[in-house]
Amino acid sequence: MELTLTQSDSEIQILFNKEENYFILDFIHEPQISYALNQIDGAVYGEIVEYKWVVPASQIKELNKLLHGKILWKSPEEMNEDKQQLEVTEETLEDVLSRIPSNIETPYMTINPYDFQKVAVAWAVTPKGKRAQIYGGLLADTMGLGKTIEALAISGYLKQMGKVKKCLVICPATLKMQWGQEIQKFTKEKAVIIEGTKKKRLKLYEKVKEEQPFYTVINYELLIQREKAQPSDDDATSKKTDKKKRQKTKQEKGDYIDLKYILENDYDMVVIDESHRMKNPDxxxxxxxxxxxxxxxxxxxxxPIEKDLQNIFQLMDYISPNIFSHESIDFETRRKLFEDRFLIISWNPFTKWNREKMVVGVKNIGILRQLVAPYMLRRTTDDVSDELPKMVGHASCTVLDWSPEQKALYNDLKKELLALEEQKKKIKTPEDAEKIDNKTNEILLYMLEVCDHPELLLMSKSPWAKQLAMKRLGNNKAFSTPPKLKWSLDKVEEIMRDTDQKIVIFSRFERMTQILRREITEISKKLAKEKNSQKPMDFGIMMYTGETPKGCKWKNAIEKAGEEAGKLDCINCPFLRECNSRTKSAWFFQNYDNARVIIMTDAGNYGVNLQSGKHLMNYTLPDSFSKYDQRNGRVQRLGSTHDQVFIYNPVVQGGLDEKKFRNILEQKELAGFIVEKNEDEKEAVIDVTFSMNKELIKQIKSEK
Incomplete structure (x- = not known):
């Protein structure tokens, strides 16, 4: 057990390791503090905890004597309260599962859920916890296991029990239509999807009030819509307030629009999809x-957690304040108590002039796992392997060489990055630090682009990046095809030539998706020519990016005429020839044999079912393992007809993309401490990288 003994504004932060009986000190480097600590018997620097002073607890009087005024201790009552809270026991997930209903019937569904999905229903409708009886929880099944069906079955079961009359579904805007389709497909309930202009939405709220459908579906963005307020005299005359701050102030002044009607409808239940979107309490x-x-x-x-374990607080606290604290305590106090008990918070050495703090680690992780366990249900693909295709290749990458100009351009950017790191040592103001951080992130992005293809810099809107690329291009008309792209195109051609299988290709860069489309189109023409086909293309290449239009023109036309759209198939759409929407791309890839390739940006990370795909390539890796899993989950889903699905991760040797892949695997291992089933309690402090970019820079600086 590790206890924070100092107040949040103490110049020196002290963590007490109860088992080892020593103090861990954290402070912004000051020679006089280090000099004082050197006088204490048994005090050591960096030997027990990296980059930290450790002092035996027996030397507390000497510590107080030498550093009086720099340490603000918590009161004995506060310390004792922390200790008692960390000693609180909670029931296990196994305890909850031992008393769930044994026979879950779902006559309200149009399909019979799988047995493992019925377990989710039984878990959710069973009250949980020693300190309070809490229903629901965090349904954290891995991508592809049918969480939407599980949520519909759970809400329907609670309605069947007479506990719920109206259910609100909150989801990303891109998933609203899918939720509507799933409700129509799998249940016998009505749903109203809140969308459109303010005028249209107000009519929909009237419809909800009059018809009382069981489901109302709304997206996150609408919940924060507010009326525009007239700026005050202070706002109008203030010349120093920056534009971003003025916009935020204006947004915050007006009354909520949609939220007001949601609250008036008095829902008994809420389902929040992709709930990691609400992980930041601020x-x-x-x-x-x-x-x-x-x-x-x-x-x-x-x-449920991405790069930082502190993200679990907002999710669990929303399920019930009694999980980590007590509902009688206000939110900010509960949050502070969580941080004190489970997070290691350090002074940020880069912002010592305004004394900012940052999370650098997690403590008491075994206790944290115990408190979370009964309220979180997570099954992986291994747990239900009989129902899903096996995923091959997701834990490995294919390392490829550089082209000469690609390597030279990457090294140019690397020099710029290291020069910025040197400038950081001389910064004197927060404004200077922000400028350098922004430029650093910009260069890291360019380095990742070069790993994909140097041509991306030529296509950049940045004159600086374009000029750098032109300098390396010299008198050549174009950059040569990098080995990473050549290997990827060879893999696509192999799949297209020898099988009738389909492949999903991801890149985070819109410009890279256009290059991929251009090159794969040439492969298509080549294959058509070999087969003596009269068609210019032998297979369809579908696009699903941020530039691809959303929505369904046919559905909009039907609803505009005042009719119910019902279930629509793209093949019968009267607007088929003129349509190039995301809906069409996904539908054709799923249902049309000749649609063999779909190229996507992160717009397709979630909410798109692509079980027809047997292959998936992460041409550009995402920033986090959660997005990585979301991508791969597009093809490894219930309903797939494949025994295996294959994942490809091409990276450049020593490049930023290879480093990203290693970091993604490390993030997944870290998340396992909370999310996955671990046999042994892990009490050790975990050094969490508070920023992936800083870790990448650290790796780059260490290279010779």
Whole structure:
């Protein structure tokens, strides 16, 4: 057990390791403090905890004597309260599962859920916890296991029990239509999807009020919509307020629009899909959602934590304040108590002039796992392997060489990056630090682009990046095809030539998707020529990017005429020839044999079912393992007809993309401490990288 003994504004932060009986000290480097610590018997620097002073607990009097005024201790009562809270026991997930209903019947569904999905229903409708009886929880099944069907079955079961009359579904805007389709397909209930202009939405709220459908579906963004307010005299005359701050102030002044009607409808239950979107308690989205307080709350996400374990607080606290604290305590106090008990917070050495702090690690992780366990249900693909295709290749990458000009351009950017790191040592103001951080992130992005293809810099809107690329291009008309792209195209051609299988290709860069489309089109023409086909293309290449239009023109036309759209198939659409929407791309890839390739940006990370795909290539890797899993989950899903699905991760040797892949695997291992089933309690402090970019820079600096 590790206890924080000092107040949050103490110049020196002290952590007490109870088992080893020593103090761990954290402070912004000051020679006089280090000199004083050197006088204490048994005090050591860096030997027990890296980059930290450790002092035996027996030397507390000497510590107080030498550093009086720099340490603000908590009161004995506060320390004792922390200790008691960390000693609280909680029931296990096994305890909950031992008393769930043994026979879950779902006559309200149009399909019979799988047995493992019925377990999710039974778990959610069973009250949990020693300190309070809490329904719902965090449904954290990995991507592809059918969380949407599980949520519909859970809400339907609670309605069948007479506990819920109206259910609100909150989801990303891109998933609203899918939720509507799934409700129509798998249940016998009506749903109203809140969308459109303010005028249209107000009519929909009237419809909800009059017809009382069981489901109302709304997206996160609408919850924070507010009326525009007239700027005050202070706002109008202030010349020093920056534009971003003025916009935020204006947004915050008006009354909520949609949230007001949501609260008036008095829902008994809320289902929050992709709930990691509300992981930051300070965002307008999280603040708005905290106004919605039905008795039954079900959160859904394939990855409840991403890079930082502190993200678990907002999710679990929303399910019930009694999980980590008590509902009688206000939110900010509960949050502070969580941080004190489970997070290692250090002074940020880069912002010593305004004394900012940052999370650098997690403590008491075994206790944290115990408190979370009964309220989180997570099954991986291994747990239900009989129902899913096996994923091959997701834990490995294919390392490829550089082209000469690609390597030279990458090294140019690397020099710029290291020069910025030197400038950081001389910064004197927060403004200077922000400028350098922004430039650093920009160069890291360019380095990742070069790993994909140097041509991306030529296509960049940045004159600086374009000029750098032109310098390396010299008198050549174009960059040569990098080995990474050549290997990827060879893999696509191999799949297209020898099989009738389909492949999903991801890149985070819109420009890279256009290059991929251009090159794969040439492969298509080549294959058509070999087969003596009269068609210019032998297979369809579908696009699903940020530039691809959303929505369904046919559906909009039907609803505009005042009719119910019902289930629509793209093949019968009267607007088929003129349509190039995301809906069409996904539908054709799923249902049309000749649609063999779909190229996607992160717009396709979630909410798109592509079980027809047997192959998936992450041409550009995402930033986090949660997005990585989301991508791979597009093809490894229930309903797939494949025994195996194959994942390809091409990277450049020693490049930023290879480093990203290693970091993604490390993030997944870290998340396992909380999310996965671990046999042994892990009490050790975990050094968490508070920023992936800083870790990447560290790796780059260490290279010779």
């Amino acid at each position: 965002t307008l989205t999280s603040i708005a959602i905290r106004h919605i307080q039905p008795e039954y709350r079900l959160l859904m996400t394939g990855t």
